[in-house]
Amino acid sequence: AQRVTQPEKLLSVFKGAPVELKCNYSYSGSPELFWYVQYSRQRLQLLLRHISRESIKGFTADLNKGETSFHLKKPFAQEEDSAMYYCALGTSYDKVIFGPGTSLSVIP
Amino acid sequence: ETGVTQTPRHLVMGMTNKKSLKCEQHLGHNAMYWYKQSAKKPLELMFVYSLEERVENNSVPSRFSPECPNSSHLFLHLHTLQPEDSALYLCASSQGLGSSNTGELFFGEGSRLTVL
Numbered sequence: 555a556q557r558v559t560q561p562e563k564l565l566s567v568f569k570g571a572p573v574e575l576k577c578n579y580s581y582s583g584s585p586e587l588f589w590y591v592q593y594s595r596q597r598l599q600l601l602l603r604h605i606s607r608e609s610i611k612g613f614t615a616d617l618n619k620g621e622t623s624f625h626l627k628k629p630f631a632q633e634e635d636s637a638m639y640y641c642a643l644g645t646s647y648d649k650v651i652f653g654p655g656t657s658l659s660v661i662p
Numbered sequence: 663e664t665g666v667t668q669t670p671r672h673l674v675m676g677m678t679n680k681k682s683l684k685c686e687q688h689l690g691h692n693a694m695y696w697y698k699q700s701a702k703k704p705l706e707l708m709f710v711y712s713l714e715e716r717v718e719n720n721s722v723p724s725r726f727s728p729e730c731p732n733s734s735h736l737f738l739h740l741h742t743l744q745p746e747d748s749a750l751y752l753c754a755s756s757q758g759l760g761s762s763n764t765g766e767l768f769f770g771e772g773s774r775l776t777v778l
Contacts, residue, residue, distance in 0.1 A: 588766070590767075597769045597770065597771050597772075598752070598754075598767075598769040599768075599769065600766050600767065603766065640705065648693040648695075648710055648712045648717060648718075648756060648758055649707065649710055649717070649718050650695070650707070650756075650767055651707055652697075652704060652705040652707075653704060654703075654704035655704060655705070
């Protein structure tokens with residue numbers, strides 16, 4: 555079965571503290587993993603993808619096929635990082651499945 | 663207008679009504695999607711169209727009927743809905759299979775549906 559789980563519904567961290575948003579997936583094929591973000595009153599948008607191995611807004615994510623995880627990390631959280639974060643799995647035939655999301659709140 | 667646009671932004675309908683949601687993308691993409699976002703459930707994939715052919719129908723009730731007349735337009739026809747169908751319906755597009763950007767979805771702002 556194809557599935558994405560994000561164990562934390564809500565996550566609060568202080569400004570300047572490290573943040574890690576967890577994501578695990580289940581897929582028998584070769585996965586493509588993404589993180590999407592939705593800021594308040596904005597549309598859902600792509601944050602980063604595992605293929606490009608880039609850092610966006612200080613966030614990075616490493617695909618660990620052994621643990622079937624794709625956790626999102628940032629060493630120093632900023633207030634503007636407060637948003638809803640969704641992990642997503644791309645499978646065959648353009649199908650993209652989303653996890654339930656984690657609401658990140660950065661406390662000043 | 664650029665990007666993905668959805669109309670109407672808000673819709674209130676009775677259970678016996680027939681209405682349609684419209685999505686239009688101006689990005690030259692080949693794949694289009696309908697997702698349902700409700701308070702109690704995660705973002706649910708409903709339908710995927712790739713090159714105007716439906717490639718995914720995720721066990722959606724027949725009271726939801728998608729239509730993709732061309733690669734730029736996607737409709738969701740609604741008929742005899744239930745109150746539990748009230749949700750935010752999101753449209754998205756992507757370049758599609760074979761492109762290096764598979765999986766990068768561009769979303770509309772959504773159509774907020776309320777079924778009375």
